[in-house]
Amino acid sequence: MTSVLTLEDVHVRYGGSHVLQGVSFEVPDTGVTALLGRNGVGKTTTLKAVLGLAPRTGTIRVRDREVQGERTHRIVAGGVGYVPEDREVFGGLTVDENLRLVDQASGVDAPIVGELFPDLVARRHQRAGTLSGGQQQMVSLARVLLRDNDLLLVDEPTKGLAPKLVTEVADVLARVATTTPILLVEQNLPLVRRIADTVVVLDAGTVVHRGDAAALVEDPELTTELLGVSMRAKGAA
Ligand SMILES: Nc1ncnc2c1ncn2[C@@H]1O[C@H](COP(=O)(O)OP(=O)(O)OP(=O)(O)O)[C@@H](O)[C@H]1O
Numbered sequence: 620m621t622s623v624l625t626l627e628d629v630h631v632r633y634g635g636s637h638v639l640q641g642v643s644f645e646v647p648d649t650g651v652t653a654l655l656g657r658n659g660v661g662k663t664t665t666l667k668a669v670l671g672l673a674p675r676t677g678t679i680r681v682r683d684r685e686v687q688g689e690r691t692h693r694i695v696a697g698g699v700g701y702v703p704e705d706r707e708v709f710g711g712l713t714v715d716e717n718l719r720l721v722d723q724a725s726g727v728d729a730p731i732v733g734e735l736f737p738d739l740v741a742r743r744h745q746r747a748g749t750l751s752g753g754q755q756q757m758v759s760l761a762r763v764l765l766r767d768n769d770l771l772l773v774d775e776p777t778k779g780l781a782p783k784l785v786t787e788v789a790d791v792l793a794r795v796a797t798t799t800p801i802l803l804v805e806q807n808l809p810l811v812r813r814i815a816d817t818v819v820v821l822d823a824g825t826v827v828h829r830g831d832a833a834a835l836v837e838d839p840e841l842t843t844e845l846l847g848v849s850m851r852a853k854g855a856a
Pocket residue numbers: 633636638656657658659660661662663664665
């Protein structure tokens with residue numbers, strides 16, 4: 620297996636709180652790898668550690684490049700795209716203006732936007748702050764996809780979305796993952812089963828399980844033990 624991302628013995632401390640306590644795993648360079656775990660175990664912190672947004676020690680490699688000591692802007696410029704949990708669109712700017720912050724020449728006219736997000740093209744003049752949560756998620760995803768990425772880090776993209784929009788976001792991620800590997804933090808197990816190939820489960824600051832996504836999600840005893848939930852308790856993707 621070729622890896623796009625490797626973490627070895629990564630630690631993150633916030634003051635006296637030792638959040639990541641030697642996290643090690645690899646992300647294959649194809650498909651979706653889901654990073655799972657109960658609330659507060661350090662999933663977002665793991666993404667932030669990769670991006671240099673959390674104080675970390677250990678080894679972090681993107682392809683063959685050690686990024687542990689690098690600043691965030693260099694890591695992003697080096698090909699790591701990040702879609703944060705809170706979406707962070709500029710509410711006072713239009714959809715097109717949000718996208719032109721990344722691609723000044725094309726904005727919403729970039730081919731990938733027309734291909735994956737036709738609704739955004741139709742809403743090009745609408746202020747992003749007046750879009751629904753799902754539409755804002757699409758702006759956030761589109762903005763990252765305007766760059767060439769070796770790897771995407773996507774944090775709970777379906778949180779708070781209605782089921783139809785969850786399906787739309789999942790469809791986009793599945794299409795994107797055919798060309799760019801994704802490390803996805805996601806609580807929706809049916810969605811994980813549908814689009815993820817591999818899962819990594821965190822608990823108490825370390826990796827407690829790695830393996831095939833379908834095998835985990837379809838095992839109610841294991842999901843209950845590792846995540847405190849099973850498919851039966853969750854809606855469909
Ligand atoms: N900037 C910070 N300063 C101090 N503690 C923090 C900071 N960011 C996160 N934490 C703590 O680190 C722990 C892990 O948080 P994190 O957001 O990574 O969890 P998570 O697994 O993504 O949770 P959730 O599923 O609820 O989003 C939590 O106890 C949180 O309170």
